[in-house]
Amino acid sequence: MPQVHAFRPLQYVSPSGDVSPFIAPPYDVLDAEGKARLLARDARNIVAADLPHVPAKKLGPPEAYAAAATLIERWVAEGVLTRSERPAIFAYRQLFEWNGRTTDRCGMICTLDAVPFGKRPGGGVLPHEQTFSGPKEDRLALMKATRAQLSPIFGLHADEAGRASGLVRSVMASRGADMRARSDDGVTHEVWRIEDDATIERYREALAGEDVFIADGHHRYNTALNYLSLLESQGAVSSDHPARRCMFVMVGMSDPGLVIGATHRVLGGMRDYTFDAFISAASDHLRFEPIAGDLAALERAVHTLTGMGQNRFGLYDMTTGRCAVAIPATTDPLAKRFAEKPRAWRALDVAIIQHLIVEEICQPRLNAGEPVTWAFPHTIPEVEQIASGKETGAGGGAGFAQLAVIVRPTPLDAVREICLAGELMPQKSTFFLPKLATGLAINPLA
Numbered sequence: 001m002p003q004v005h006a007f008r009p010l011q012y013v014s015p016s017g018d019v020s021p022f023i024a025p026p027y028d029v030l031d032a033e034g035k036a037r038l039l040a041r042d043a044r045n046i047v048a049a050d051l052p053h054v055p056a057k058k059l060g061p062p063e064a065y066a067a068a069a070t071l072i073e074r075w076v077a078e079g080v081l082t083r084s085e086r087p088a089i090f091a092y093r094q095l096f097e098w099n100g101r102t103t104d105r106c107g108m109i110c111t112l113d114a115v116p117f118g119k120r121p122g123g124g125v126l127p128h129e130q131t132f133s134g135p136k137e138d139r140l141a142l143m144k145a146t147r148a149q150l151s152p153i154f155g156l157h158a159d160e161a162g163r164a165s166g167l168v169r170s171v172m173a174s175r176g177a178d179m180r181a182r183s184d185d186g187v188t189h190e191v192w193r194i195e196d197d198a199t200i201e202r203y204r205e206a207l208a209g210e211d212v213f214i215a216d217g218h219h220r221y222n223t224a225l226n227y228l229s230l231l232e233s234q235g236a237v238s239s240d241h242p243a244r245r246c247m248f249v250m251v252g253m254s255d256p257g258l259v260i261g262a263t264h265r266v267l268g269g270m271r272d273y274t275f276d277a278f279i280s281a282a283s284d285h286l287r288f289e290p291i292a293g294d295l296a297a298l299e300r301a302v303h304t305l306t307g308m309g310q311n312r313f314g315l316y317d318m319t320t321g322r323c324a325v326a327i328p329a330t331t332d333p334l335a336k337r338f339a340e341k342p343r344a345w346r347a348l349d350v351a352i353i354q355h356l357i358v359e360e361i362c363q364p365r366l367n368a369g370e371p372v373t374w375a376f377p378h379t380i381p382e383v384e385q386i387a388s389g390k391e392t393g394a395g396g397g398a399g400f401a402q403l404a405v406i407v408r409p410t411p412l413d414a415v416r417e418i419c420l421a422g423e424l425m426p427q428k429s430t431f432f433l434p435k436l437a438t439g440l441a442i443n444p445l446a
Contacts, residue, residue, distance in 0.1 A: 001123035001157065001212055002113035004204040005245055006087035006195075009441035010072075010148070011179070012044075013082050020181040023189065023439035026151055026216070027051045028135065029378075029393045037184075044080050046439035050150045052142065055391065059137040065145035072146050072442075083444065084193075089200055090441065091171045091192040092249055096185075096434045098259055105257030105434070106168045108203060109152060109191070109441055111245040112212065114224050119422065125155075125212045125221070126419045139223040140230075149224065149443035152247045153217035154436055158416075159252030163206035171199070179440065187434045207250065213419045215432045221246060227445070247443035249436050253416065260409040261378055261431040265353055266386050268318075268400035269373035270366040275317035278403065281365040284329065285356055288315075291323040295380045298323040299406050313349050314406030318387050328352060344417045345425070349407050354426045357405065373400045376428040380406075 012022045021042035024030065030038075030047065032054045038045045052068040053060025075081045090109035095102060118124050143149065159165055177190035194200060214221055224246040231237045237244070251258060279288060289308065291301045298314040305312065305325055312327045333356055334346040345351060362372050375395030377383045383404050386396035410430050418425055 001207045001210045002115050002120075002125060004089070004200075004207055004250075005111045005113075006089050006200050007111045007242075007245065007247070007443060008084050008087050009247070009443055010076065010081045010083050011441055012439065013079060014179075017177070017179050018181065019179055019439065020183075022046055023181045023183060023437040024050065025183065025185070025435050026438055027056050028219075029435060031055065031391055031393045034393065044075060046150065046442075049146065050142075050438050053138060055393070055395075056138045057135055057395070059141060062141070065141045068142060069145040069147070072148060081442070086195050088193050088195045089203060091168050091194060092440070093172055093177075093190045094257070094434050094436075095188040095190070096257075098257075098433070103257045103259075105251060105255055105259070106165065106172065107249045107251035107255070108164070108168055109247065109249050110203075111247050111443060112155070112250075114221075114228055114244055114246040116225060117221075119211070123209050123211045125214065126422075127214050127218055127221075127424060135219040136222050136226065139220055140226050143223055143227045143445070144230070147444070147446040149220070149247050149445060151217075151220065151438040152249045152436055152441070152443075153221050153224075154215040154432060155248040155250045156213040156215045156253050156258075157207060157210040157250060159206070159210070159254055162252065162254060164203060164250070165252040165255055167199070167203055167206055181437060181440070183434075183437060185434060187437075189437045189440065191440055211419070212248070212250070213253075213416065215251070215415075215430065216436070242443070243445045245443075247441065253412065258412065259433045260412055260415075261433045262407050262409045263350075263428045263431045264377050264380075264383055264407055265350075265405040265428075266318075266375040266377060266383060266396070266401050266403070267358065267362060267372050267405065268375075268402040270362055270402055271368065271370075272366045273362075273402045275315075275320060275322050275403070277366060278315075278361070279324075282326075282357070282361045285333065285361060286326045287329050288324040288326050291325055293323065294321070295323075295383055295404070295406070298325070299380055301325050302406050302408060311347065311349055311352055313353060313408075314404075316383070316404040316406065318401045318404065328356070341423060342418060342421045344414050345421070345423050348410060348414060348418075348425060348429065350410065350426045350429045353405055353407070362403075375401070378431050 024047040049068040052064040179191040181189045302314040377394040389398035
């Protein structure tokens with residue numbers, strides 16, 4: 001693994017330790033309405049700087065990023081944000097409800113050497129899915145303006161012996177949290193500051209030799225690398241320059257609170273699409289089972305119709321409300337086209353959706369070979385919002401939505417196997433729950 005470092009973050013000042021008014025979800029799950037709701041609670045919420053341009057899926061106007069930098073500077077000058085004197089790492093616990101019970105996910109906020117993606121002696125940083133160019137342009141413009149990393153990367157590591165997780169949990173058991181917050185999704189966030197060199201060194205040793213799998217934040221890690229390259233192109237960058245390190249929350253893969261949610265697909269913009277036209281075009285590739293009911297009933301069917309096979313997903317027509325569960329007509333339908341890919345990659349529902357449904361059915365047969373428009377909602381209510389023409393943090397807008405594809409979560413074992421094989425999963429293959437909070441620590445890069 002790249003070297004673990006303690007760092008001196010900017011953090012919100014709260015005499016009680018409660019920073020609830022200041023934290024936000026990651027920028028890429030927020031829309032304009034969500035941003036406004038956070039700012040109505042407190043104008044100093046981190047979202048004012050972290051999401052200066054909505055939607056953040058493309059480069060915004062320069063003045064938006066300049067305004068974000070001005071905000072950070074003002075908050076520091078006014079004492080809203082302060083920078084700690086001593087370097088530290090921070091144990092981080094999230095308590096949340098999952099499947100009817102309270103669970104917790106525990107990790108460590110620290111910085112790691114910003115190294116290029118790929119396997120390396122002693123452990124590397126491995127991506128697990130493809131990324132889009134627009135968000136990287138937006139994040140780089142924000143980083144250049146603020147000279148700071150405003151939110152952490154979510155990293156996973158094997159931790160098969162449990163040494164790192166045990167250390168994190170022992171710190172939590174030893175005393176009360178130094179900082180806490182509760183987010184709108186009902187998650188409680190707790191943070192413990194760790195300054196003593198012995199504990200920091202024990203944590204560093206526990207992660208030695210392990211790979212880092214990026215669970216969430218591919219665009220932001222790419223941005224950190226691009227920012228460092230930009231600085232290097234402008235002159236010498238010292239070996240201890242802050243931009244050579246990137247803020248992560250590291251979580252062990254064996255942590256019992258590690259949960260993956262689904263990322264559904266909404267497809268649209270197809271000029272020759274109707275549900276009947278889709279079924280006809282897909283008849284050689286898919287088998288269909290009609291489902292009575294609404295989107296919620298379709299989602300239940302996707303999870304419960306186990307007799308239909310391992311690869312299955314729901315289809316919902318936005319115009320008529322018709323539903324069906326679909327399965328590939330053949331086993332391993334991507335084998336011929338992607339023989340070089342590992343079987344675990346070809347067995348992903350999201351890979352079959354992208355490369356079979358979109359690239360072999362929708363684009364050539366229903367859209368004259370042109371790309372379709374995508375949105376990536378995580379919940380059925382969000383699919384319904386997109387169906388109504390609303391812009392959301394997952395994408396959307398008026399008039400584009402035609403077909404929703406309802407999926408099950410990608411298994412964690414598949415993520416690990418595909419990462420170790422050096423392969424990339426399709427965009428938006430995973431949705432780790434709960435999201436990390438933005439605003440618990442800001443990593444200055446000046």
